[in-house]
Amino acid sequence: xxxxxxxxxxGLVEPAAEPKSEVKKEAAIKRFTEYTLEIIKxxxxxxxxxxxxxxxxxxxxxxxxxxxxxxxxxxxxLIINEIGYRFNSPERGDIVVFKYPRDPxxxxxKRIIGLPNETLEIKNGKITVFNGDNREGLLLKENYLxxxxxxxxxxxxxxxxEEYFIMGDNRLASFDSRSxxxxxxxxIVGKVWFRGWPFDxxxxxxxxxxxx
Numbered sequence: 746x747x748x749x750x751x752x753x754x755x756g757l758v759e760p761a762a763e764p765k766s767e768v769k770k771e772a773a774i775k776r777f778t779e780y781t782l783e784i785i786k787x788x789x790x791x792x793x794x795x796x797x798x799x800x801x802x803x804x805x806x807x808x809x810x811x812x813x814x815x816x817x818x819x820x821x822x823l824i825i826n827e828i829g830y831r832f833n834s835p836e837r838g839d840i841v842v843f844k845y846p847r848d849p850x851x852x853x854x855k856r857i858i859g860l861p862n863e864t865l866e867i868k869n870g871k872i873t874v875f876n877g878d879n880r881e882g883l884l885l886k887e888n889y890l891x892x893x894x895x896x897x898x899x900x901x902x903x904x905x906x907e908e909y910f911i912m913g914d915n916r917l918a919s920f921d922s923r924s925x926x927x928x929x930x931x932x933i934v935g936k937v938w939f940r941g942w943p944f945d946x947x948x949x950x951x952x953x954x955x956x957x
Contacts, residue, residue, distance in 0.1 A: 804824070804825045804935065805824055805825070806823050806825055806854070807821070807822055808822075808823060808854060811915055812855070812914075812915050812918060813840075813854055813915060814915045817854065817940075821942060822940070823854075823937050823938075823939065823940055824938050825934060825936065826936045827935035829935065829936055829938075835857050835933060835936070836857065837857055837858065837859075837860055837874075837952075838856065838857065839856070839936050839952055840854065840937040840950060841854070841856075841933050841936055842934045842935055843911070844932045845925075846926070846928055846929070849932070853920075853921075854937065855911035855912055855913050855919070855922075856911060856914060857910070858910050858912050858922075859902065859904050859909060859910030859922075859927070860876070860904070861905065861907055861930075863875065863876045865902045867896055867899055867902075867923070868899050870895030871884060871885070872884070885955055887955070889953055890916070894917075896912070896916045897916065897917070898923040902927070908927040908930075909922075909927055909928050909929075909930065909933070910922045936950075
């Protein structure tokens, strides 16, 4: 029967164990690499979500000037819905950001008052709208304005296809369609959706109802 001998007698050798410091170093490098790859993955996923949202869905703007007071004030931070008008047409009462027709590098914020193919009459501080549903004219009741606010600049305006008549809520201090005429549909960037600053005035904006 064969006799089993111990390792020392056989002269066997075993691989030397790596120093503990080297093992710890390799483990640390591995953890750092995994952490870095995870961070890169999170950044790439975030960019894939944020970039399309930022440039195609919503966009931030700051209010500049007093033309929309008392509903919007200077330096307020607004979020604009850019995708909504790809599926629906702008409505009367929508607060929109648009490119100034005479200088597209400038952006204005105003409210839509007149829609395509309508005729507007501004007279005695009031606005009357004539369209297919209101042949005799509809006197607008703008509940978002203070009662004493009047719309000056008597005139009659007929809008064409894809034309919108816009005005600031501060009718006494607003440079709008009364000065530079209607704006084209293509110049509208989007609808004001949300006020994010100041925090005490956070608000989601909806299209107002008229003559209710």
